[in-house]
Amino acid sequence: MAHTRMLTLDPSLPRTEPRGHGLRLTAWDAGSDADAQTWLRGHLDPDFRRWNTPLKLWSDLAGARESLRGRARDAADGRSASFRITDEDSGTALGHIGLGEISRQLKTARVGYWVLPEARGRGVATRALLLVSRWAYAELALHRLELGHAVGHDASCRVAERSGYRAEGTLREAMFEAGRRDAFRDVHLHARLATDEEPAPPGAR
Known part of the structure; x- marks a missing residue:
């Protein structure tokens, strides 16, 4: 069963933290060296770079901290919510998942979302x-959540x-295109509605 804990967001938004399915989703902390290093490692991962081209490119800890500060500002304004995916028992960082363009x-x-290689x-x-x-x-x-991934990114499609999330x-x-601003690629659009049935988590019987 999933549980929730307090999360710092726009005061007009509920302050809860998703927890369950062996995971805990916590807010990223721009002031944490460990969080900045994890954020940097995730964005420098070759698999991440193959499928994503951030609007602002950076490759060091200073850039990672600024990126996280930007995420925090967007969360404070209610435009997004960014979570560090952690193991529920050990607290080990596993990746990132977030909501953007919240209306x-x-x-x-x-x-x-992205997941660290290990x-x-x-x-x-x-x-x-x-969970999210x-x-x-x-x-x-919210009623409708959308998810887009580059055509060919079969793992994200699965x-x-x-x-x-139906195609x-x-x-x-x-x-x-990966690492470019002068070329584009197609995207598969998936979406799930609040009225759609929630699937069982992996490994559930």
Whole structure:
């Protein structure tokens, strides 16, 4: 069963922290060296860079801290919510999952995630996506969550499908090519509604 703890966000948003399925989702701390190092390592990972091109490129701890501070500002304004995925028992960092483009008026948001290399193959992304989805529907009263990944990113596609995010089509040239700003690639769009059935987590019987 999933549980919640307090989380610092925009005062108008519920302050809860998703927990369950063997994971705990905690807010990133821009003032923490450990968090900044984990954030940097995740963004320098070759697999991350193959499938993602951040709007602002950086490659050092100073850039990681500024990126996390930007995330904190967006969270304080209610535009996003960013979570460090951790093991529920040990507290070991496993990756990131977040909601962006949150619209309380339209009741929508976009989901993004990545998992550190040593944590892959254990259903971490799927379990985290199930947790953050439940949190978004219950705590933010959102109705529709969207998830986009580059065409060809089969692992992310499987995570989406296992988490109940149905494939809805292909968005033409909706994402930058890896490491470029002058070329684009197609994106597969998935979405899940608050009224859709919640799948069981990996390994559940």
